[in-house]
Amino acid sequence: MIPFPPPDPRPFGPVLAELRSARGWSQQRVAAALCAASGVPTLTRHEISRWERQRRLPGDFWLGWLAVVLGVPGELLAGAAARSRRLGVVPAAIDRSGSRIRTALLTLAHRWSADPAGVRPGSPLADLARPRPPAGPGSRPPHPGGPPSGRAAPAASGGRWPDPAGLAELRRWDDLLGGADLAGHGARRLRHTARAYRAAGPADRRRLLPALAEAAQLAGWLAADAGQVTGGLHGYRLALRAAVAAGDRAFAGHVLGAASHLLAGVGDPAGALALARSGYAGSGAVASPGLRALLLHRVAFAAALAGRSRAARQALDAAAGCGGPEPGREPPWLYWLDEAELAALTGRTLVALGRPGPAVPLLAPAARAPGRPRRAALYGGWLARGHLQLGEVEPACAVAGAALLDAVRSGSPRAVGQLTEVRRRLAGQHDEPAVRRYADLLAAARPYLPVGAAAGVGASGPGRPRRAGRTPRRPGGTAGRTGTG
Structure with a gap:
């Protein structure tokens, strides 16, 4: 284990909500008490809600009066507010519901990493009461199997048990x-597993917790890949609860690494770094060599995006010391991680650190690998950025063009994210012939991109993936490994 600082205690929002709930007060009553005590009549419950969701943080004036009204030391609230400021403002890509889930996820992650054996996460299915992303109109769930060990299937699950296969x-x-193709399938799979969990008895519920955790993690990954940020956070929070309840520290760490990846992609590097560090600290010695390396790469990438170059380099060095995945010791859900993937992850972080020289040769094989369109598109975008950092405009445009075609093939809005940044960085060089050719290719490809991705590449404004309702074809035996989080 490398000497990372321990994760910070809980941020301000959960602390305020807990103190309010302990008194049995509503947000309206807290606002009224603050107005009466301070003599300022303009504070409303909406401001209390913003504080608890960490859309805003109170200044010293309101922190002092909160301490008086709630009867707690001022240092408690001031320290929590300072920690929340280090986590940064919730990015605009995360809506109101997602902001609440983000805060709850960060809080549970800290509690678990500080005491993995002592955390009681509550009912894993509590999150299913929240809205979930709709399945595509053409989606069908994967084929579940029969009950294990001759056990009768519960009636509420439709007569079927979740099938690991x-x-x-x-x-x-x-x-x-x-994700545009598969998010609906992931949501259906999660609902099927949740029905089986609800209908099972206590002993079978315990046995079903790992399946519930895996279904929720994959549903979160697919939702995130489809551009459904809140759906992704929702899946990861449920997965973390189920993994913690099952006592599976390795998978809980993996869930937090995937959630870190999501926050890093939507402009929340501080939150991403907190989750990645919690995942690495909590999984501890039980993590396989490959999982330790992956979690350290999550830490390195988030730290690089947050401008913490020293922490990023430290994590990269520690990841290199893990030695990579070891056959026979890695969990089945990490089948996609190999040396080539780890090299590409290193290259991506080096580009984020502004070190394109060593990054380009690490990224090039992943960007050119045949049969893996999303992986090629994702790393192709970072490779193009590396070429631009080196001042190589023509190679950057060639790589970005190939990555754009791979993004069309994959149908992944997330795969277009780095191409958006490439387009922005090329905006001032429109007189270059290579830039004009790339702009023409972009205009031709835009109708074939998912709507959210097309908006990011060539326009502005949100959108839902156009291809979410398409029923995917079953892959044959030539499936590549692009990474399932």
Whole structure:
């Protein structure tokens, strides 16, 4: 274990909500008490809600009066507010519901990493009461199997138990298709597993917790890949609860690494770094060599995006010292991680650190690998940025063009994210012939991109993936490994 600082205690929002709930007060009553005590009549419950969701943080004036009204030391609230400021403002890509889930996820992650054996996460299915992303109109769930060990299937689950082979098959689909195609399938798979969990008795519920955790993690991954940020956070929070309840520290760490990847992609590097560090600290010595290396790469990438170059380099060095995945010691859900993937992850972080020289040769093989369109598109975008940092405009445009075609093939809005940044960086060089050729290719490809991705590349404004309702074809035996989180 490398000497990372321990994760910070809880941020301000959860602390305020807990103190309010302990008194049995509503947000309206807290606002009224603050107005009466301070003599300022303009504070409303909406401001209390913003504080608890960490859309805003109170200044010293209101922190002092909160301490008086709630009867707690001022240092408690001031320290929590300072920690929240270090986590940064919730990015605009995360809506109101997602902001609440983000805060809850960060809080549970800290509690678990500080005491993995002592955390009681509550009912894993509490999150299913929240809205979930709709399945595509043409989506069908993967084929579940029969009950294990001759056990009768519960009636509420439709007479079927979750089938691990079906979940593995959905992961393999993710090797070839993007979240726009598969998010509905992941949501259906999660609902099927949740029905079986609810209908089972206490002993069978315990046995079903790992399946519930894996189904929720994959549903979160697919939703995130489809551009459904809140759906992704929702899946990861449920997965973390189920993994913690099952006592599976390795998978809980993996869930936090995937959630870190999501926050890093939507402009929340501080939150991403907190989750990645919690995942690495909590999984501890139980993590396999490959999982330790992956979690350290999550830490390095988030730190690089947050401008913490020293922490990023430290994590990269520690990841290199893990030695990579070891056959026979890695969990089945990490089948996609290999030396080539780890090299590409290193290259991506080096580009984020502004070190394109050593990054380009690490990224090039992943960007050119045949049969892996999303992986090629994702790393192709970072490779193009590396070329631009080196001042190589023509190679950057050539790589970005190939990555754009791979993004069309994969149907993944996330795969277009780095191409958006490439387009922005090329905006001032429109007189270059290579830039004009790339702009023409972009205009031709835009109708074939998912709507959210097309908006990011060539326009502005949100959109839902156009291809979410398409029923995916079953992949054959040539599936590549693009990574399922």
